[in-house]
Amino acid sequence: MGQDTHTLTGAYALNALSPTESVRFEDHLADCDSCVQEVRGFAETSARLAAATVQAPPAELRARVLEEVARTRQLAPAPERLPEPRARRTWPWLLGLALAACVATIIALGAVVLDQGRQVDELHANEQRIAAVISAPDAVSTSAEPMEGVSVTVVSSETLGDLVFSAHGLEDLHEEDYQLWLTRDDGSVYSAGVLSVDEAGFVLPVLAEPDEGTEGVAVTVEPEGGSDQPTSDPVMAMPVTG
Amino acid sequence: MDRAAAVPHDAAHDADPPGLEELLGLVARGDEQAFGRVYDLISPTVYGLVRRILRDPAQSEEVTQEVLVEVWRSACRYDARRGSPQAWVMTLAHRRAVDRVRSEQASSDREARAAAADTQRPYDEVAEEATDRLERERVRRCLDTLTELQEQSVRLAFYGGYSYREVAGLLSAPLGTIKTRMRDGLIRLRDCLGVDW
Ligand SMILES: [Zn+2]
Numbered sequence: 001m002g003q004d005t006h007t008l009t010g011a012y013a014l015n016a017l018s019p020t021e022s023v024r025f026e027d028h029l030a031d032c033d034s035c036v037q038e039v040r041g042f043a044e045t046s047a048r049l050a051a052a053t054v055q056a057p058p059a060e061l062r063a064r065v066l067e068e069v070a071r072t073r074q075l076a077p078a079p080e081r082l083p084e085p086r087a088r089r090t091w092p093w094l095l096g097l098a099l100a101a102c103v104a105t106i107i108a109l110g111a112v113v114l115d116q117g118r119q120v121d122e123l124h125a126n127e128q129r130i131a132a133v134i135s136a137p138d139a140v141s142t143s144a145e146p147m148e149g150v151s152v153t154v155v156s157s158e159t160l161g162d163l164v165f166s167a168h169g170l171e172d173l174h175e176e177d178y179q180l181w182l183t184r185d186d187g188s189v190y191s192a193g194v195l196s197v198d199e200a201g202f203v204l205p206v207l208a209e210p211d212e213g214t215e216g217v218a219v220t221v222e223p224e225g226g227s228d229q230p231t232s233d234p235v236m237a238m239p240v241t242g
Numbered sequence: 243m244d245r246a247a248a249v250p251h252d253a254a255h256d257a258d259p260p261g262l263e264e265l266l267g268l269v270a271r272g273d274e275q276a277f278g279r280v281y282d283l284i285s286p287t288v289y290g291l292v293r294r295i296l297r298d299p300a301q302s303e304e305v306t307q308e309v310l311v312e313v314w315r316s317a318c319r320y321d322a323r324r325g326s327p328q329a330w331v332m333t334l335a336h337r338r339a340v341d342r343v344r345s346e347q348a349s350s351d352r353e354a355r356a357a358a359a360d361t362q363r364p365y366d367e368v369a370e371e372a373t374d375r376l377e378r379e380r381v382r383r384c385l386d387t388l389t390e391l392q393e394q395s396v397r398l399a400f401y402g403g404y405s406y407r408e409v410a411g412l413l414s415a416p417l418g419t420i421k422t423r424m425r426d427g428l429i430r431l432r433d434c435l436g437v438d439w
Contacts, residue, residue: 004418010425014399015340016406038429041439043329045432049400050332052381053290054374057306058299061289062281065307069277069314074270149341 009035013042019149020171023235026147030233130207133157133164146236154217154240156210163210163240165192165217167203179222180206181230183237184213194226195219216240262327270317277314285310287328288335295339295403305342309335325439336400343403384434392427395420 005028011017012025029036133139136157143153150169156162165180178195192208218237220230260268260276262283268276288309293302312334320330385393394413398404404412410420 004421007421007425010423010428011399011406011421013428014396014406014424015337016399016404016409016424018405018407037439038425040325040329041432041437042428043325043333044437044439045428045435046336046400047326047329047332048377048435048437049381049396049431050287050291050336051328051374052378053294053401054286054378055290055293056286057289058303061285061303061307062278065281065285065310066274066278068307068311070274072311072315074272074314075316075318 006032006035009038009042013039013046018171019147020173023147023171027233027235129160129162130164130205133160133162133207136160142238142240144236144238146238150236152219152236152238154238156240161209163208163214163217164205165203165208166205167195167219167236168201170195170197170201170203172197172199172201173221175224176221177224177226178203178219178235179226179230180208181218181220181234182208182210182214183216183218184211185215186213189218189230191226191228192217194222210240214240263322266313266317266320266327269314270320280313281310284313284328284331288331291332291335292339294401295336295343301342305338306335309338312338329439340403344405380435384431387434388427388430389423391415391419392423392430395423396427396431399424 005025008017008021008025008028012022017025029039134155136159138159139155139157141153141155143151145151150167152165152167154166155164163182170178178197180192180195181189182192183189190211193206195206196204198204216237216239218230218234220232220234222231260279262280265276265280265283269280285306289302289306292305292309293299296302296305309331313331320327324330385397388396391413395406395409398409398412399406406420406424407417409424410417413420415423
């Protein structure tokens with residue numbers, strides 16, 4: 001990050017950065033207390049700017065919102081903490097930021113997974129196994145929205161011992177790749193390969209065989225082709241259920 | 243189904259009505275009645291801001307609904323150590339409205355928004371509360387303490403939903419300058435408004 005990264009606090013707080021810039025800036029926030037502090041102050045300031053626009057919504061809206069709320073499942077609090085790496089790298093924000101706080105666990109396969117199902121038909125390598133995981137009777141799907149517009153789904157089947165990762169909404173990278181990691185409860189991580197993202201931001205499902213002690217998945221931005229070990233902080237991470 | 247929750251809650255016998263923070267704590271545990279009170283507290287600000295950015299009433303209603311349902315869904319994400327509940331809600335609202343605006347990309351509409359963010363003062367409420375009017379006055383006074391470029395940068399991004407690249411284009415200023423103006427503009431506003439975070 002260049003030395004002027006700190007000056008992005010304002011544009012970040014005003015939602016004036018592109019999604020990729022925001023993610024990178026959030027990386028920076030993980031290591032920069034003064035920026036965190038400044039962004040908080042700006043969020044409070046923005047709330048005051050917003051308070052100057054008060055306008056009562058149409059009265060019917062209340063009933064509509066309450067009705068939707070009554071049938072909307074809430075996100076469950078996330079597990080207390082994600083695996084804390086003890087060796088090599090520390091990922092400070094694994095314990096803190098947004099996506100760790102709530103994780104939706106969807107028992108039935110959601111729309112994302114159905115989309116994956118369509119994609120799956122076109123795959124050659126691993127296609128049978130991916131389809132098997134997604135349609136396994138004991139398949140457990142975990143989804144999260146690590147940032148606005150990005151959704152991540154992990155489907156795992158205990159009997160098959162496999163896990164399928166997919167996501168959509170990721171920004172295109174230039175001369176860099178997204179790399180998927182599995183994180184173990186002892187803090188170590190191992191690669192599950194580089195993600196292939198199409199123009200629409202859809203990630204081709206990745207099949208992985210998690211070993212004993214695997215607790216979560218994480219995605220980092222790495223030099224093209226991937227790295228042996230993560231060289232940057234994750235842009236997203238989530239625990240894996242089951 | 244038990245309809246007890248539909249009976250309006252009588253706040254009068256609460257010695258001290260719970261604040262937004264406390265209500266969000268209840269909402270995080272699935273309390274629909276508490277959510278109704280959250281709705282009453284925050285929906286005018288959410289709707290006001292979203293309407294300001296989107297302008298279109300029908301779309302503004304839709305996005306307001308999305309934001310409020312999101313508050314319900316992710317109430318457990320709110321962490322009081324990281325900021326006030328108002329800031330948390332308004333961050334959600336602003337982000338949603340901006341996402342909606344950016345997904346539209348209708349250029350004529352964008353020009354209209356530029357004009358709105360540029361010239362309109364935050365007003366247009368008929369039956370406004372005295373406290374709202376005071377707050378509005380304070381914000382307006384503080385915006386007036388900014389330099390022209392600071393004020394335009396903050397207004398276009400916040401009330402217009404523009405990215406800093408677009409703001410730079412609209413104001414014919416270098417990207418770096420706009421980034422800095424957004425930051426020092428917000429610093430000045432923060433200090434003027436007496437925000438203590
Ligand atoms: Zn910084």
